Amino acid sequence: MTPRMDWRVKGAIQKVLGYVPGGYQLHYLLQQRGGGLSNFNAECDMKVDDWAIMMGNLRTAKVAFADAEMMEMGTGWYPTFPLCLFLVGTRRIHTVDLTRHLKPEKTLALAERLATHVPRIAAAGGVDEATVRTRLARVHDKLAAGASIEAATDGAIEYHAPSDATDTRLIGGSLDVVFSNSVLEHVPGPVIAACFTEAMRILKPGGLVFHSVNCGDHYAYTDPRIDQLHYLQYSEAAWAKWNNSFLYQNRLRAVDFTQMARAAGFVIESDTSRALPERVAAVEQMTVDPCFARYSPVQLAITSIDFVGRKLHKP
Numbered sequence: 001m002t003p004r005m006d007w008r009v010k011g012a013i014q015k016v017l018g019y020v021p022g023g024y025q026l027h028y029l030l031q032q033r034g035g036g037l038s039n040f041n042a043e044c045d046m047k048v049d050d051w052a053i054m055m056g057n058l059r060t061a062k063v064a065f066a067d068a069e070m071m072e073m074g075t076g077w078y079p080t081f082p083l084c085l086f087l088v089g090t091r092r093i094h095t096v097d098l099t100r101h102l103k104p105e106k107t108l109a110l111a112e113r114l115a116t117h118v119p120r121i122a123a124a125g126g127v128d129e130a131t132v133r134t135r136l137a138r139v140h141d142k143l144a145a146g147a148s149i150e151a152a153t154d155g156a157i158e159y160h161a162p163s164d165a166t167d168t169r170l171i172g173g174s175l176d177v178v179f180s181n182s183v184l185e186h187v188p189g190p191v192i193a194a195c196f197t198e199a200m201r202i203l204k205p206g207g208l209v210f211h212s213v214n215c216g217d218h219y220a221y222t223d224p225r226i227d228q229l230h231y232l233q234y235s236e237a238a239w240a241k242w243n244n245s246f247l248y249q250n251r252l253r254a255v256d257f258t259q260m261a262r263a264a265g266f267v268i269e270s271d272t273s274r275a276l277p278e279r280v281a282a283v284e285q286m287t288v289d290p291c292f293a294r295y296s297p298v299q300l301a302i303t304s305i306d307f308v309g310r311k312l313h314k315p
Contacts, residue, residue, distance in 0.1 A: 007219035007226055011242040018245035031077075040106070044113045047080040048120065050181050054081070054210055055088075055124040057270060057308050058177065061208055065090050065125060068176040071202070072096065073165045073195060074183035078106035079149055081181060082157045083114065083139070087132045088125025093157050094175075096168060100161040107149055111140040166194035170202045178203060179210040184257060185218075186248050192257070196264035205313040209266060213257055216303030218249055228303045229279060232288045253295055254305035266309030273305035 032038060058065070065088055072081055072095040079102065082093040114121065114136055122129040142152035149157050160168070178199040184192055199209050216228025219242075231239060231251055243249060254273035262268060279301035292300060 004224060005222045007223040007230075008242065010219060010222055011244060011247070014246040015242075015244040040109055041113055044078075044080065044110060045117075047181070048084065048114070048117050050212060051081050051084045052120060052124045053306065054179060054181070054212065057210055057306065058208070059126075061269065061308055061310070063177060063208065067091060069174060070094070070177040070179065071168070071170070071175055071199075073178065073180040074186075075102055075159060075161065077101050077103050078110040079157065079159070080110060081179070083107075083110060083149070083153075084121055084125075086139070086153050086156050087114070087121055087135050088127050089131075091156065094168075094170065095157065095159055096163040096165050097159075097161040098164060102149070102159055102161065104143070104146075104148075108140070108143045111136065111143055115140075166191060166198050168198055168202060172201050173204050175202050175207055176204060177208050177210060181212045182214050184211055184213045185215050185250060185252070188248075188250055189252055189256065189260070192250075192252075193260045193263065196261050196266065200264050200266065200311055203311045205311060207311045209261060209309045210306070211257065211261075212304075212306045213254065214304050215252060215254055215257075218247060227282070229282055229286065229301070232283070232292055232300060233286060235289050236291050238289075253292075253299050254302040255295070255299050257305060258307055258309075261307070261309045265311065267312055268307055268309050270308045271305065272307065273302045275299075275301040279303065 065085070068090050069092040070085065070090060072079075072093065075082075075095040075097040079095055082095045085093050115133075118129055118132050118136065122132045125132070139152045143149070149159055187195070196209070203209070217226065217231040220226050220228050220230060231249065234242075239251065254271075258268050258271055258273075275298045280297050283297045283300045288300065
């Protein structure tokens with residue numbers, strides 16, 4: 001469980017760390033001692049849950065995993081989605097990050113934790129448990145011996161960092177899926193639009209984007225006195241005081257992400273965004289800053305979305 005902390009204190013600490021020498025390493029240490037990495041197993045388990053949800057969406061979209069080449073936007077500290085995809089036989093997975101976050105010790109810990117999820121991984125990927133267990137054991141042993149994630153997976157997982165998802169340098173029309181998990185809420189809107197344009201370029205005709213976005217106030221996870229609608233009260237100038245390089249939140253609503261995907265040419269095939277009645281009521285009772293005037297109460301109240309967009313086949 002993440003320790004409780006006043007959201008303003010957390011924001012101030014992260015803002016300072018974004019400016020001081022050695023701030024990145026200190027932030028990583030703090031994440032291990034009292035942040036999102038302090039309960040690694042629970043965090044990893046949640047990511048496996050999210051991966052299984054993505055796999056369900058990709059199965060519905062009839063993606064052939066074994067023949068697929070995919071790209072993840074936003075690797076993070078350890079590559080849960082790419083490694084799970086490798087274990088079910090995905091041919092190649094590119095994972096890109098603007099900053100080189102991937103940690104060898106966390107990647108090894110991931111491989112160890114995934115041993116408890118073998119049945120679920122196998123079921124989600126439609127392969128037998130023995131195959132997953134054998135692949136995982138080989139990867140674990142190579143990682144434990146000091147191999148990179150690329151070497152441990154015989155090149156199936158390619159880690160690109162620092163790398164720009166708006167300009168990947170990947171071959172046009174070469175990928176089957178581009179995906180992200182809890183990433184787009186931390187990216188400025190114009191950059192997201194550029195990422196969708198790049199995804200359209202590198203995907204094959206018929207290829208997919210899948211994005212899972214948590215568009216609620218992330219400070220609510222450490223401060224129980226606020227909720228996920230809390231940040232809607234602040235003007236752009238006021239919110240800028242609390243935004244920082246470690247927890248940048250764009251405050252875009254679910255509808256913005258699908259609109260940008262459509263503008264890039266994608267056809268939205270599924271969209272899970274729904275407004276809970278109690279959150280709509282909360283929006284109607286709170287003082288929402290005028291910078292959100294373009295949204296309806298229902299659009300403001302939605303705090304998460306998973307969506308699939310398809311690049312249509314050429315005529």
